[in-house]
Amino acid sequence: MTLETSALIPGLEGVPIAESSLSQVDGEGGHLYYRGYSIEDLTQGMQFEAIVALLFDGQLPDTARASEVTRQIEAGRTLTDAQIKLARDVAQLTHPMFALQATVAALAPKTNNFNQVDFNAAQARGIELVGKVGHLVGVIAQAAAGRPYDGPRPGESHAHMVLRMITGHDPSALHERVMNSLLILQADHSAANAGTFTTRVVTSTRAEPESIISAAIASLSGPAHGGANEAAIRLFVNIGSAANVESYMSDLLARRERVPGFGHRIYKVKDPRSAVIQRLADEEGLLRAKEQEFYRISLDIEEIMRERLAARGLWPNVDLFSGVVFHALDIPIDFFTPIFAASRTAGWVVNMKEQLESGNRLFRPTQVWVGEAPRPVH
Ligand SMILES: CC(C)(COP(=O)(O)OP(=O)(O)OC[C@H]1O[C@@H](n2cnc3c(N)ncnc32)[C@H](O)[C@@H]1OP(=O)(O)O)[C@@H](O)C(=O)NCCC(=O)NCCS
Incomplete structure (x- = not known):
């Protein structure tokens, strides 16, 4: 019997899973x-x-x-x-x-x-x-x-x-x-x-x-993955107007809730896809009044997060701004x-x-056993 005793790496953080050139x-x-x-x-x-x-x-x-x-x-x-x-x-x-x-x-x-x-x-x-x-x-x-x-x-x-x-x-x-x-x-x-x-x-x-x-x-x-763009725009809808951002975000952060559109396992700076989406958002005639309000809200949230949480490495990811642009496309x-x-x-x-x-070897990692030692039923 093989005992599975390696140290656990939660979320496989830092563990390479493939060679890739994509x-x-x-x-x-x-x-x-x-x-x-x-x-x-x-x-x-x-x-x-x-x-x-x-x-x-x-x-x-x-x-x-x-x-x-x-x-x-x-x-x-x-x-x-x-x-x-x-x-x-x-x-x-x-x-x-x-x-x-x-x-x-x-x-x-x-x-x-x-x-x-x-x-x-x-x-x-x-x-x-x-x-x-x-x-x-x-x-x-x-x-x-x-x-x-x-x-x-x-x-x-x-x-x-x-x-x-x-x-x-x-x-x-x-x-x-x-x-x-x-x-x-x-x-x-x-x-x-x-x-x-x-x-x-x-x-x-x-x-x-x-x-x-x-x-x-x-x-x-x-x-925690793709669904965050939906969560971000729902947050903007709940906040309603740029005037409410400060108090809404203060309450949310006091409750230690996660802010959709922020944080990433790999990016330690602002996600480069955000910059592209912001370039799109700036396209003449794309954002209507509603989306301009959402965009203002997202920028204010970014500012608040920068002041309070940037030291912890929490920067905007792709989902903070993407919803604003999707909304402008009537999606x-x-x-x-x-x-x-x-x-x-x-x-x-x-x-x-x-x-x-690559040869496609079957993924079969291991586990760290934390349960009971083998024992009799009776
Ligand atoms: C993307 C995400 C899952 C990455 O998580 P991770 O690398 O596993 O980071 P962790 O979950 O270990 O979080 C580390 C710390 O930062 C905090 N944190 C992470 N993301 C946060 C967020 N968006 N808002 C507030 N706090 C956040 C966690 O609460 C944790 O704090 P603690 O150490 O006091 O417990 C995470 O940042 C997240 O849930 N973001 C919101 C969802 C999102 O936008 N997802 C789209 C990703 S492209």
């Missing part, structure tokens, strides 16, 4: 790079589809390659009538994130024998999933709003499709551009965040890709995290492929 988080300097390119640069004029190509290929696509991946995502987003009906039915029962998780699992084939050594097949299934998950978020949004199904249009960009299906109207060029940047911004964030680590763990069991992404969606749903609050999932599916499927290519 996205790099510089927590001290406050930078995020995909394949060596900074997130600030990648969100200035590139299409989300081209970023999917970059993540898979390791280099920026030329026009032909970008068109090829765009066509693959477009072809891959097809859903059967039964899948659409299932998504619409589940949307009536539960939060959109759980509806998405359930429906993505149901996209898996009837067989359970994914050929993990065929890396091209893994890539094709992954690109398909990027298309399908975005489409499903739109289907669930239409059903939740009581609207009939109105699916993807030929030639429509991923950002346009997701936003149009969620809001029920054609986005303006500005809204499509902002949505495209948000999709890029949230596409990947190292192999070791909870959702992507989940992807790696489930991949190591040789599961089907749809099953892997469904598990990752479950992981992302929690308020219902319940759909902030599903959009995050649609975007992050790109990173998840590329991590799945990288995990497969």
Whole structure:
């Protein structure tokens, strides 16, 4: 018998779980790079589809390659009538994130024998999933709003499709551009965040890709992870106006509650994705009066947190400001995290492929036993 006696590392803090060359988080300097390119640069004029190509290929696509991946995502987003009906039915029962998780699992084939050594097949299934998950978020949004199904249009960009299906109207060029940047911004964030680590763990069991992404969606749903953008905007709604921020936050901090949108295991400075979102928030004509108020509230909260908690390393993360911009795009609050999932599916499927290519050893850590010694029943 092997006794499991290693020292516990709570949350696996500081423990490397994979070798990766996809996205790099510089927590001290406050930078995020995909394949060596900074997130600030990648969100200035590139299409989300081209970023999917970059993540898979390791280099920026030329026009032909970008068109090829765009066509693959477009072809891959097809859903059967039964899948659409299932998504619409589940949307009536539960939060959109759980509806998405359930429906993505149901996209898996009837067989359970994914050929993990065929890396091209893994890539094709992954690109398909990027298309399908975005489409499903739109289907669930239409059903939740009581609207009939109105699916993807030929030639429509991923950002346009997701936003149009969620809001029920054609986005303006500005809204499509902002949505495209948000999709890029949230596409990947190292192999070791909870959702992507989940992807790696489930991949190591040789599961089907749809099953892997469904598990990752479950992981992302929690308020300590992707769900924080929803919690942040609900906080702003509760605060109501910038005039209330000081007293509301003083009470909240006195109760030692966690402030959504602050803190990160890796970033020791302001999350670089916040700066990109703030650049988007500053786009002429994007924020209406309501969102300008939310934005003022978020800036005041940032100031209060800087004064009182910066010494403890609590800085804004991506979720403090993202909700303000989602709100400006007319996206219902319940759909902030599903959009995050649609975007992050790109990173998840590329991590799945990288995990497969690395030899894919089954994750099987150990535990520290703190229970009873073996003892007789009688
Ligand atoms: C992201 C998060 C889970 C990281 O947590 P972590 O690295 O495990 O840090 P810990 O939970 O160990 O917290 C360390 C300390 O900071 C405090 N803290 C962490 N985040 C805080 C927050 N957002 N507001 C107030 N205090 C916070 C904890 O209460 C703890 O204090 P203590 O030592 O007095 O008990 C955490 O910061 C959090 O819950 N943030 C809010 C949710 C959020 O925005 N998530 C999105 C992440 S992108």
